[in-house]
Amino acid sequence: xxxxxxxxxxxxxxxxxxxxxxxxxxxxxxxxxxxxxxxxxxxxxxxxxxxxxxxxxxxxxxxxxxxxxxxxxxxxxxxxxxxxxxxxxxxxxxxxxxxxxxxxxxxxxxxxxxxxxxxxxxxxxxxxxxxxxxxxxxxxxxxxxxxxxxxxxxxxxxxxxxxxxxxxxxxxxxxxxxxxxxxxxxxxxxxxxxxxxxxxxxxxxxxxxxxxxxxxxxxxxxxxxxxxxxxxxxxxxxxxxxxxxxxxxxxxxxxxxxxxxxxxxxxxxxxxxxxxxxxxxxxxxxxxxxxxxxxxxxxxxxxxxxxxxxxxxxxxxxxxxxxxxxxxxxxxxxxxxxxxxxxxxxxxxxxxxxxxxxxxxxxxxxxxxxxxxxxxxxxxxxxxxxxxxxxxxxxxxxxxxxxxxxxxxxxxxxxxxxxxxxxxxxxxxxx
Numbered sequence: 001x002x003x004x005x006x007x008x009x010x011x012x013x014x015x016x017x018x019x020x021x022x023x024x025x026x027x028x029x030x031x032x033x034x035x036x037x038x039x040x041x042x043x044x045x046x047x048x049x050x051x052x053x054x055x056x057x058x059x060x061x062x063x064x065x066x067x068x069x070x071x072x073x074x075x076x077x078x079x080x081x082x083x084x085x086x087x088x089x090x091x092x093x094x095x096x097x098x099x100x101x102x103x104x105x106x107x108x109x110x111x112x113x114x115x116x117x118x119x120x121x122x123x124x125x126x127x128x129x130x131x132x133x134x135x136x137x138x139x140x141x142x143x144x145x146x147x148x149x150x151x152x153x154x155x156x157x158x159x160x161x162x163x164x165x166x167x168x169x170x171x172x173x174x175x176x177x178x179x180x181x182x183x184x185x186x187x188x189x190x191x192x193x194x195x196x197x198x199x200x201x202x203x204x205x206x207x208x209x210x211x212x213x214x215x216x217x218x219x220x221x222x223x224x225x226x227x228x229x230x231x232x233x234x235x236x237x238x239x240x241x242x243x244x245x246x247x248x249x250x251x252x253x254x255x256x257x258x259x260x261x262x263x264x265x266x267x268x269x270x271x272x273x274x275x276x277x278x279x280x281x282x283x284x285x286x287x288x289x290x291x292x293x294x295x296x297x298x299x300x301x302x303x304x305x306x307x308x309x310x311x312x313x314x315x316x317x318x319x320x321x322x323x324x325x326x327x328x329x330x331x332x333x334x335x336x337x338x339x340x341x342x343x344x345x346x347x348x349x350x351x352x353x354x355x356x357x358x359x360x361x362x363x364x365x366x367x368x369x370x371x372x373x374x375x376x377x378x379x380x381x382x383x384x385x386x387x388x389x390x391x392x393x394x395x396x397x398x399x400x401x402x403x404x405x406x407x408x409x410x411x412x413x414x415x416x417x418x419x420x421x422x423x424x425x426x427x428x429x430x431x
């Protein structure tokens with residue numbers, strides 16, 4: 001949620017920033033929020049005037065009676081005040097609700113360094129690592145590799161669960177777990193606290209985390225329950241301290257969470273119709289930080305560096321892009337994507353999203369920061385970044401590390417988690 005005081009003091013700055021997103025609906029919502037806020041403040045003044053007048057009349061009536069003077073005129077005016085005050089207070093509540101509803105629908109304000117662009121085709125590369133190589137003509141898709149190894153069941157999963165689901169079996173399951181533990185260990189060594197979050201959230205905290213009007217279409221709702229399956233562990237982590245005041249001496253708080261993630265929308269790209277790149281359910285290790293506002297820009301770069309380190313140690317070529325205004329989403333003020341090189345597709349594809357959400361989530365969730373025992377006045381910043389989404393990491397590893405004899409070489413960084421196993425072969429799995 002945008003800071004209401006900022007909106008009041010610098011409306012032109014807010015309007016100019018939202019205009020960069022090129023969505024007229026945001027400017028309409030902004031005008032609606034400002035109009036309702038001005039009317040709400042007028043109601044507050046009127047309510048204060050009525051209360052003050054009520055007190056004046058009470059004193060006047062008491063003084064008149066003590067002097068034996070008539071007070072009927074004052075009493076008649078006093079009798080009308082409760083109804084007038086109730087009407088003003090009702091109007092005040094209605095305007096506050098309308099204002100806050102409009103504010104809830106507005107996106108975060110963008111950082112000045114976010115490039116202007118219409119969509120992901122105009123994201124700006126800012127860094128790269130490794131030497132991307134074009135795959136050989138006979139390079140197989142990751143789904144074909146998995147099936148030839150006997151380590152995945154796509155057709156059977158489709159029959160029992162529908163499209164976008166899969167069975168993994170045999171050593172590839174252990175590789176998936178190795179990826180998780182590898183990323184967690186790297187981050188724990190850097191001061192992150194491991195967390196296993198709930199896989200479901202109620203609607204109220206979810207509305208604090210993100211704009212459900214935009215996000216609800218990709219989420220799974222539990223029928224007849226006030227619960228949603230999480231789309232990412234970022235969401236329960238952001239809601240962890242909902243309504244609380246954080247001791248600023250404890251900040252920053254760094255978490256690394258591992259969870260299953262559930263999403264309805266998986267896209268319609270032909271290359272993703274079969275396999276584990278775009279799926280409804282996947283495992284992800286996520287970085288999440290609460291920090292003072294003045295530290296968030298530096299911590300954003302820290303999270304990006306951590307995610308880059310994961311793919312460097314896996315020896316996967318990648319590039320980093322600064323996500324443009326047309327692709328950044330509503331919650332982030334600035335976002336980096338890390339795109340791994342897929343040699344068979346001869347393309348970079350997203351494997352990491354790394355966002356600085358500034359005060360947007362914390363303000364919506366009612367989280368403050370302050371000294372212990374004192375009221376919290378400032379709003380902390382929240383940041384999140386994928387460390388590794390294992391399904392996408394598996395997909396690129398299977399393309400990058402497949403061998404001419406049908407086996408797949410295991411990245412060096414994962415071998416300690418697999419008892420030293422250096423290769424996956426069809427003989428590893430019994431059907």
